[in-house]
Amino acid sequence: MTLTGIGIAGCGRMGAPMLAALRAAGFDAKGFDVRPVTDFGTLAPHMLPLPAFRDHTETLITVVRDIAQTDDVLFGAQNLVGASPNLRSVLISSTLSPRYVTDLRARIPDHIALIDAPMSGAAVAASEARLSFMLGGEIRDLDVHQPLFDAMGAHFHRMGHFGAGMQAKVLNNLLAASNTAMTRLVLDWADAAGIDETRLLDLIHTSSGQNWFASGFEDIEFTRDGWQPDNTIGILTKDVASALDAAPDQADTTLPETVQAAIRALGPRNQHTKSS
Template sequence: MKIGFIGLGIMGRPMAGHLVKAGHEVTGYDLNPVEFGGALAGGVAEAVRGADVVITMLPADPQVEAVFPDISANARPDALYIDFSTITPQTSQKVAQQWKRSLDAPVSGGEKGAVDAVLSIMVGGSADDFEAARPVFEAVGKTYKLVGGPGAGQYVKAANQLVVGGTFALVAEAIVLMEAAGVDATAGLDVLAGGLAGSRILELKRASMLARDFRPGFRIDLHHKDMGIILDAARGAEVAIPMGALTAQLIAAARAQGHGGLDHSALLKVVEGLSR
């Protein structure tokens, strides 16, 4: 397929590259141009003109809202629009009202998942458009599910970020507890990872957290944005998420302390500070 891909950042660049490797004709655009294996456009209009599929992978609602007018003015009216960004369900629903073939398809897996093409993709939209998008999902992800109508993908992504943030906070507390007690935290986390407490976070992040290596795969700043989406979604659904609210405060504290550019595993720095 001919694909216009907007947003070639930490996640978008490897995703676009996988689409090229899968045989698609990809034209990409980013404010900071980077090589990804396909053609580079000088703007949004050039990237999407004549495309069968238009893709955005952008940081937040304002960026999606900023590029959508250029997409709607220049893309073919029958083009399929896939938004991999993590934004509010309301923005995804508004886009769906303005573009007849659109899918909200936020992803989970971080930079490593994008590089390895094993992302988990939660999709909102119609069954027909989901099937049409399957070749795209197959190229960039391992798990992809249609979870409901427009905006549904964003609600599931909110739930994902809720669990991820809370798990990071608890792993951080476990590390602080074990180290303060003088036990071998490395061996301790190895045991935890092999039992009921095991998780992808323990699998992928325990070594870097113990080493205090917080090079960003997914930044605190972005998780802070996501926690705002989560709290707003809970308010709209009229449900209480007390653990989510506490996690949001810990992530806000990390950002306020100047750690916004670090990986979200840097919640460990906040938890350590509480016991000093």
């Protein structure tokens, strides 16, 4: 199977740099988004209107926000599964409920290969083509599509059957949400104690409290944001909800629900001025 006709649906903060990385690697990749083409700067020439995107796309990568938008892309307003004559594979790179993802197999014709390929690393990693992908699907399908992941990422974790990649991703993001909530709380408490932010983050990076959010605090674009329904902090609450949706029967969900509430309560954090 030759990888041609690559299409990315959802060219936002993650999808746009993924499209750029694929094109830089020489793939015939095009994008589609509901926003105007003029919003995409240097990528604008590679954005297609819906009819042309349908005709172009053989391998579809979805990077939209949530289940409702994914349903629109696959079956609803865009209907790429039903209206793309050459569609051969669908790669789900949004972070969604594993239950929803697993159920897609029964909704999409068998001749279309399905891979769940959620990623981690934030926009900074997407722009540097060093994302971490958590992959689920048939081994032969993963092998065929590996060149795409190689172009966009640096770490690849094959988790098992279709749906296993998404299950691993929401568990990973549950930890990320926990680290986010606790790191922000720790920094607020440090402010109250008069401890310099940079010095404390340097300490955390080399000590037992080390975590991705704290270690990348100056590089990750959303570390100082407050919760908004449409920003990355807001997406974390959605990701915790996805993990909760796939929680084992009779699981104690008190801690994840507490983390979710703490994320939702976050306000903006002021830009730090380094002390001498």
